[in-house]
Amino acid sequence: MVSDNASDATAAVPTDYLVCSGFGFTIPTAAKIVGAILRVEASESGGGDSSYISQLISATTPTLIGTAKAAVTVSGTTKVISSSGGSGDLWGALQLTPAIVNAAGFGVAIWSDDAGNTLAVDFVTLDIYYTGQRLSAVGVG
Numbered sequence: 001m002v003s004d005n006a007s008d009a010t011a012a013v014p015t016d017y018l019v020c021s022g023f024g025f026t027i028p029t030a031a032k033i034v035g036a037i038l039r040v041e042a043s044e045s046g047g048g049d050s051s052y053i054s055q056l057i058s059a060t061t062p063t064l065i066g067t068a069k070a071a072v073t074v075s076g077t078t079k080v081i082s083s084s085g086g087s088g089d090l091w092g093a094l095q096l097t098p099a100i101v102n103a104a105g106f107g108v109a110i111w112s113d114d115a116g117n118t119l120a121v122d123f124v125t126l127d128i129y130y131t132g133q134r135l136s137a138v139g140v141g
Contacts, residue, residue: 008043008120019062020124021107027098027130035087035129036096038108040072043079046117050074052110054084056091059105067092079122087129101128 009018027033036056044050051073056065069084069091090096100106108126112119 008122017062017109017111018121019057019107019109020126021057021105023107023126025101025106025128027101027128029098031098031130033090033096033098033101033128033130035085035089036091037083037085037087037089037127037129038069039081039083039123039125039127040110041079041081041122041124042072042074043077043120043122044074044117045077045120048117050112050114050117050119052112052119052121054108054110056093056096057105057107057109058100058103061105062107062109064109065093065096065100066090074119077120079120087127096128098130 038054040052040054042052051071053068053071055068057063058065072082072084074080074082085091108124110121110124
């Protein structure tokens, strides 16, 4: 995924990780990271609702950082943008450093453990807040 281009990544759920990395952040090495906001545009098809869970990663293996966010419910084939995190939310990580966030493998993993639906993700953005500033990037899945 590179942009909001109606070209979705889809997976029948339950899924393995959809790894979104390669954001290309260039946060100054002396900066203090204070939060992260994830935005995901998704829809689902199948019977009932679907949901997905997201968590920051430090490498595309992926190595999970902190704690997963609460599941986000997606209903129907109309795409909806949902947000997780906040400008003061480190996602349960003890710390996020510029070295971690600037690394090519840094990003977010998204997964679903529903059964019987297909989850479609059109785009993922991740905003990183640091010492009063914000950098935003679109993920590559």
